[in-house]
Amino acid sequence: MLTGHRTWLFDQKPVIVSTGTVGGPFEADGRIPDDFDLLHSDTWLEQDTFEKANKILLEEACQKAIEKGQIQKEQVQFFLGGDLINQITPTSFAMRTIGSPYLGLFGACSTSMEGLALGAFIVNGGGATCLLTGSVSHNSSVEKQFRYPTEYGGQKPPTAQWTVTGAGVALLKNQGIGPRVTSATIGKVVDMGLTDPFNMGGAMAPAAVDTIEAHLKERNVDPTYYDLIVTGDLGNIGRNVSLDMFKKHGLAIEEEKYQDCGLLIYRDDQPVLSGASGSGCSAAVVYGHLLNRMKKGDINRMLVVATGALLSPLTFQQNESIPCIAHAVSIEAGGDLS
Amino acid sequence: MANQKKKKLTPVQQEYKDFQSQRETKRPILKNILKAYLVGGIICIIGQAIQLFYIYFFNFTDQTAGNPTVATLIFIAMLLTGFGVYDRIAQFGGAGTAVPVTGFGNAVISAAIEHRSEGFILGVGGNIFKLAGSVIISGVFAAFIVALVKTILIQWGGL
CATH class of the missing domain: 3.40.47.40 (Stage V sporulation protein AD)
Incomplete structure (x- = not known):
């Protein structure tokens, strides 16, 4: 299993049986709109706060992955994931809806692969046969958290980056067809x-x-x-x-x-x-x-x-x-x- | 200050910092200055037009037309902020939109819009001067110092 100091080899090769991806309007206008399962035309997602919209993104991505994986919500044994907001509340709040046992992660923008690595480790070791992992960010709520108000007119330097409004979730199983x-x-x-x-x-x-x-x-x-x-x-x-x-x-x-x-x-x-x-x-x-x-x-x-x-x-x-x-x-x- | 910070870095960090900054896209300063000059100038022309409008059509003088002009410019800046246009103009205009009074209006209203979701008291009330507060306090403090210097000079300096 452990190779070298910090690499895990997964001999059981856990399978990503399905995924769910959700994006916002800016992503819909982007280079790869066809690769999203669900795209929203409004960044509010019909919510009254961006933090709630952030939560909905993850909920929908989970639901898409569950639906495409042809399982029931109750079959999800664990969820591993996180986001960028204080105390990762969007993820924790989304887990109220999903209802599976949940491990919250924070690795900033590396959370997606932190979740997949840990998920694969758990499945590979027999700790679960079916789990979800993913992460989410929302442009407006993250900008609010880390930088200035979204409508503030500060000139950004050419090195600045644009926070994605989107979520991606993978359903990981010990067997099945997929990557x-x-x-x-x-x-x-x-x-x-x-x-x-x-x-x-x-x-x-x-x-x-x-x-x-x-x-x-x-x-x-x-x-x-x-x-x-x-x-x-x-x-x-x-x-x-x-x-x-x-x-x-x-x-x-x-x-x-x-x-x-x-x-x-x-x-x-x-x-x-x-x-x-x-x-x-x-x-x-x-x-x-x-x-x-x-x-x-x-x-x-x-x-x-x-x-x-x-x-x-x-x-x-x-x-x-x-x-x-x-x-x-x-x-x-x-x-x-x- | 800058030297102090540099000293804290290890040689490896310093080496990487230089390595990175060679590859970093720099702010196009000359282009930004020209854009700021243009956009700031246009805002000032609009301000001048508004001022003349108040002088010719209402009973304002050169001295008194300033206040309604500033209020109108801030109002326009607030509308543009609310419609989500101001930050785009600002990305283009840079200091041209930040230095005139419109930039101040934008800093106040954008914070108010942003924190509306936390309610009127704790959200809007508590955060409205999040960005503009430091400008106000610096301005008031600077004015206090200048007034103090002036008073001392007049009282004891015999100006």
Whole structure:
């Protein structure tokens, strides 16, 4: 099971039998609208607060995954997930509706893969046969939490990123048909001393690089083993910085095979500056777009590296630097372990 | 201050910071200044037009037309904020929209809209000056210091 210091190999290869992805209007206008199960035309989602809308996104994603997985709500043995709001209330509140035993996670934007890694570990070890994992973010409620009011006219620098309004949930089972989770590498907190909350990509890149290099080393494979290595939300800046870091470290990664969820979700002409971010970003893109491409046969093996910036508005105001983390999970169509 | 912060970083962190900043997209400062000049100028022309309007059509003078003009500009800024347009103009205009009084109006109303969901007292009341509060307190304090200096100079300096 444990290979090296922090990589788990899942010999049972838990199966992602179904997924549910939900997005907002800005995502509907983006590059991959067809990969969402449900798109909303209004960011309020007919709720009176954005926090409630945030909760509804996750509820709907869970319901979609349950529906597509052809199971009943009661069959869900555990839920692992989280979001970006204080005390992860949207996720906890959504679990009132789902009603399954629940483990709340916080890994900022890396929550999606933290959940998938832990979920796969539980299923692989026989701790469950059927569980849900996912994460959610809502542009307006997250901006309110971390930055300025949404309508405040502050000019954002070109390094800023756009928080995704969306949720992605995966139904993980010990058997069935679908992409298989084969291994996971748990990230370390990496803090390179950056303090600019409008440049998350630059802050998170070293964490992604650290986790990817550890994963490849501990599994003893080279980057070509994967058809795609995809990071969570590094954006333009973070992707370029990490590519240069790989070059510096002498690791040959092809640029076309190194993608970023934050750059896949929106069109280039949408006003998102450096790209997308948010805990819903990697969840929605991986569980929607990328797994669909895997089903079509485009991708056989991929490594998903969700990156998270573990700051709070308080620590930023107190001039603390931004600690970051990245968790990697490998998903394979055939599920062959080398 | 900047040097102090730099000292705290380990050599590895410092190396990465430099490595990263070489690859970071910089703010296009010259372009931003030009845009701010244009947008700020346009806002001021609109303000001038409103002022003339009050002078010619109502009984205001050069001295008294200022107040209703500022109120009208803030009102327009509030409407644009409420309709979700102001932040888009601001992303383009930068300081051009932040420095005139419209920026102040936007800071107040955007916070009020944002925290409406927490109720009128704790939400709107408690947060309306979240952004503008620091501007007000700095302004009042600066005015106090300037007035103090002026008073001292007049009283003892014999100006």
